[in-house]
Amino acid sequence: MQLIYVLIIISGGFVLFFGIQRVYKTYTLKDIFQFRLLERPIEFNIDSSGLFSLSVIGTGSIESSSDFKINIRHVKTGKLLVIKENHIQYRFKKDGVLSTEYLKFSINIPGKYSIELDNINSLSTKGSMLKIMGVMESKVEIENLQILIKEALTLKYKILSILLSVIGILLLTFGILLFFW
The missing domain is CATH 1.10.287 (Helix Hairpins)
Incomplete structure (x- = not known):
């Protein structure tokens, strides 16, 4: 026994x-690239294929209207990547700042990519993910937010x-x- x-x-x-x-x-x-949300133009290099995420640093909750668009395009071929919004937004800390994994995309062709952000002002970000806190708390200013591209699972x-x-x-x-x- x-x-x-x-x-x-x-x-x-x-x-x-x-x-x-x-x-x-x-x-x-591994973190691939980090930039301020209002920065333009945005180009970054990815050395390997795989699954990657676009995370927003400085917020705990993200909601976007249909006006907000993100396009990630391969610079050489001009091919747009299929971007999927996470159903469950994974939260983590990056350098002590609350961050939220917002979108995922898969890359088959390594190389240089560019990001286009349209209608950034329609993005609603708050410090807390709790709905009850969202009523009382103010919106996080877009100028304070950063975008992080990193490997994902x-x-x-x-x-x-x-x-x-x-x-x-x-x-x-x-x-x-x-x-x-």
Whole structure:
């Protein structure tokens, strides 16, 4: 019987290790380019293909009207990238400032890209993501916001990393309790 408990402890350790490894990867994604929201023209270089995100530094909540448009275009080919808005806006701190992952896009052809922002004033940004705080708090000034382009992971990857960590901790705890009970 003790052998089964030891196997539960070992499997919990492996699951926890892979979960922590995945969580660590979410925090070590490389920043590609950062610029002020009102800056023009905006061109940046991406050396590898993959999934990338456009994050807004200085805000906890972003809402945009249909007037607000972001176009990311490959400079050589002129091809527009397909940009998807995140259903769940992931929040993080960048240099101690609250930031929100707003859009995701996939790049197949590495190279130089340009960003076009239209109707920036229709972008609504607030410091808190809570609706109740949104009523009381004022809008964050657009002049104070910055855009960060960085490597990204899918939402499934982030959720799986958290689940693996939690399941690993539970298996380890359960195995240790059974072993010494």
